[in-house]
Amino acid sequence: MPTGPSALEVAVPAAVVGAALMGLASAAQARATKQVEVARTLDPSLLTHLAHRPLWLAGIVATVAGLALQLVALAFAPLLVVQPLLVTSLVFAGLFADRLDRRRPDAVLGAGSLMCVAGLAAVLVLTQPGEDGTPAVSGPAPVVLALTLGGLTVVGLAVSVLGHRASRVLGLAVATGVLYGVTAGLMKVVAGQARDSLLEPFTHPVLYVVCIVGPLGFLLSQNAFQRGEFLTPALAVITALDPLVGVAIGVWWLGETVNHDPGALAGAGLAGLVVVAGIVVLSARAARLTPEESR
Template identity: 55%
Template structure:
């Protein structure tokens, strides 16, 4: 299949997958507020959420989105699919507002769109080129990045466990994004192995690693949604870190080459600043909205008679 035809399949699948992830994030974040707070990575949270219809809606959306992501990764490179999936942060902001019966906040939506634009520009400027083989990777060559990502996840979890500041939610989101990025990178390897034969993935450890890391990342995302007051900041961090880790995996594990010329590096730095600024805007605006709603005076309750008429007083 030629590149143009492959992208005709990959890009729409990635857009629909992003919409699915956005709906899933909004629905799951809403559902996690309806159950008791559980310790980080406690399976009890999933057990309690299984009784919540809103969470089940999010679960169905997640499954559909994952299937679409696999289709997109099977036909398109990480460098194309992952930037499109970043639009999930904008979808999440819109769906979250709809589920709460209100209009999306313009500044949060602007921040989500800028976040999408900044990260997409960063990844497109990096322009990774496909390596010689995507169906396997050199374990020894992958060791440095593996150690770095492992330390990063453990550090985020330790920070979240040690502090009570609101930044702990961003640490959980960062760890979730790393696990999602690793899962996406390994899924790319699995889709390449499927081209060899349907039984090929079962001959390699990658599939079994995904079966462990994937559920851990999903459970951690539910902790993140439950412990955060608003969905947009957490989703912005997760959807930003996910593709960046995917690109690092493409370069460090799959042999993809990243363009590092001075001009492009300058553009990548500018795009990164836009991305960071967008996340800061979403977080600051979300915090302001939360405090504004909490501080807003509540309407006074008017006593009613048995007939349902107000009692004069």
């Protein structure tokens, strides 16, 4: 990996532009979901209908371009530098969503998004998740982690069915964020297997689990976008859970490291509360701005 100021001159713009493209992708997809009939949760026909919408297809193109720029950024700078910049996609998504919906930007929604971005970036910087760990963690930790993540997903889906409109959207977002994080964590395993041989991943079940979990998470994200009047509350939950679940998998299953300094952990805890507060602000403001007939 190249180092020095010249490397950052490539990595930082690539990460920021990549985040902007991911924000544009989310806004375009959310707008397109409002143009088709509301689908039941996990109904794949939603994707069939969306595939006929040029705006949604443009969102897919923006996603691919954003991911490509993220890979460029990671080639020139470590994850600790790039990942906090990537979470700014939430702010970009809010701005693009307002533009596509022909709404004036709302200051409270903007402040809530900034709280989430700042808090999540601080968590990532303070914990300093790394990759210099043992190949795998033994003992009950991976099992407890799997049960916890599975439970979160089930609870999110249950809330999406049984809750009122606002909580249903957040329930879908929780399930989406967990599945996205699981996909990211498992992709580390696939990447490690591919370093030995390009055919190696096909001999292990992890790749096939990714091929199921990843598309399910994407379909749930489209359900969440379609059900919510505003994009940022659901996207904030997804944006927060995705990297945090990925870090949890890295630490409690793949043996990666985090900064265990008590001061850093305390700061990360406070930053996490800022993220939660930002999500509360976004959800409360969105509920207030949502027309009564749409609730």
